[in-house]
Amino acid sequence: xxxxxxxxxxxxxxxxxxxxxxxxxxxxxxxxxxxxxxxxxxxxxxxxxxxxxxxxxxxxxxxxxxxxxxxxxxxxxxxxxxxxxxxxxxxxxxxxxxxxxxxxxxxxxxxxxxxxxxxxxxxxxxxxxxxxxxxxxxxxxxxxxxxxxxxxxxxxxxxxxxxxxxxxxxxxxxxxxxxxxxxxxxxxxxxxxxxxxxxxxxxxxxxxxxxxxxxxxxxxxxxxxxxxxxxxxxxxxxxxxxxxxxxxxx
Numbered sequence: 001x002x003x004x005x006x007x008x009x010x011x012x013x014x015x016x017x018x019x020x021x022x023x024x025x026x027x028x029x030x031x032x033x034x035x036x037x038x039x040x041x042x043x044x045x046x047x048x049x050x051x052x053x054x055x056x057x058x059x060x061x062x063x064x065x066x067x068x069x070x071x072x073x074x075x076x077x078x079x080x081x082x083x084x085x086x087x088x089x090x091x092x093x094x095x096x097x098x099x100x101x102x103x104x105x106x107x108x109x110x111x112x113x114x115x116x117x118x119x120x121x122x123x124x125x126x127x128x129x130x131x132x133x134x135x136x137x138x139x140x141x142x143x144x145x146x147x148x149x150x151x152x153x154x155x156x157x158x159x160x161x162x163x164x165x166x167x168x169x170x171x172x173x174x175x176x177x178x179x180x181x182x183x184x185x186x187x188x189x190x191x192x193x194x195x196x197x198x199x200x201x202x203x204x205x206x207x208x209x210x211x212x213x214x215x216x217x218x219x220x221x222x223x224x225x226x227x228x229x230x231x232x233x234x235x236x237x238x239x240x241x242x243x244x245x246x247x248x249x250x
Contacts, residue, residue, distance in 0.1 A: 009204035012058070016194065016204070019057035023050055028113060035120040040148070041099045043121060048093040055090065059206035060193060062091050067241075068215050073097050076149045077216060078175040079183045082238050083153035084162045085190035087209055092151055095185070095213050100149040103136060103170075127156060137174050144178045154231075160202075162191040162246070164239050172231045176224065181216040184234050186241040188212060212241050 027050050034043040055062055073079075075098050081088060089102065106124040108115060118124050123143070125136035140150045152174070154167035175182045188210040195203035214237055222230065 005203070005205070006200070009202065010200050011204075012206060013194070013199065013204035016054075016058040020054050023053040023057065024114070027053075028116075031116055035116055038120075040101075040121055044093065044096075044099045051090050051093045055094075055209070060087065060091075061208050062094050063208050063210045064095050065210065065212045066095075068213055071095075071097070073149070073183060074181045074216050076144045076147050076178075077181040077183050078144075078171050079149060079151045079185055080154055080171050080234055080238075081151070081185035082162075082164055082187055082242070083155050083158050084187050085158065085194045085196060087190040087194045088153070088187045089151075091187075091190070091209055091211060092185075095211060096149070096151070098149065099147075100151050101140070101143050102151045103140060103153075106132070123150075133170060137170055140174055141178055144174070144180055150174065154234075158191075158196040160191065160196050162187075162189070162242070164235065164242065167231050167235050169227060169231060172227050172234070173224070175219045176222045176227060176230065179220050179222075181218050182230070182234060183216045184214040184237050186212040186214065186238050186245075188242065188245050210245070212245070214238075214241065 027046055030046050031043060034040070034046065073096060079092070079096065079100060081092070102117075102122040104118065104122060104124055106126040108118050108124060123136050123139050126132035140152075143150060150171070152171035154171050155165040156168050157165070159165050172182065190209055192203055193205055193207050193209055217230070217234065219230065
């Protein structure tokens with residue numbers, strides 16, 4: 001069985017890349033135009049169409065599990081999710097029901113064509129720079145002031161096997177400073193479908209991608225003194241949910 005998976009994985013990942021690339025090239029003129037005109041609400045809706053094209057075109061079927069009173073997300077807010085796969089980003093537009101911007105590594109800004117998102121819409125951060133992260137958070141705060149939500153992965157990098165890494169303070173300080181809710185999101189098994197790692201060594205397979213959306217956490221009245229408690233609370237919520245569904249508690 002392991003040998004079959006090892007042989008099948010690069011074949012499926014090649015198909016995934018083809019679907020990803022062709023659908024992006026078809027939609028690129030619409031992305032370029034709407035970003036240039038700063039019609040970002042429309043851009044995000046096109047992103048959602050693209051996400052469905054990628055997912056269903058590669059036979060990845062999203063299953064959204066809401067542990068919330070309403071499927072309507074607070075606006076604006078900060079979405080905080082564990083990061084296990086590039087699928088996390090692809091599937092996020094399916095549970096986010098309004099314009100949200102993403103914070104990502106600065107290298108993506110130089111990506112051919114794909115960099116259009118980070119040059120005119122989303123926010124990049126240089127992880128090697130001590131001064132770049134605060135600047136990125138200022139930009140994120142300005143986006144929230146305009147009513148736009150933020151999507152931030154507090155681990156700062158992808159966890160290859162879905163096990164939580166320590167959270168950084170950034171998204172929690174942002175939510176407290178702007179007094180907006182935190183929405184914890186748990187990606188349960190994306191790493192089993194599209195794993196980060198060597199092309200021929202990592203997982204790659206179609207299947208059901210499960211995501212749990214937890215109840216928003218209000219930050220009104222919180223100050224920097226509550227930052228660590230908020231960070232640890234969200235970490236525990238995500239970790240406990242992983243344990244509940246997968247038995248992968250740290």
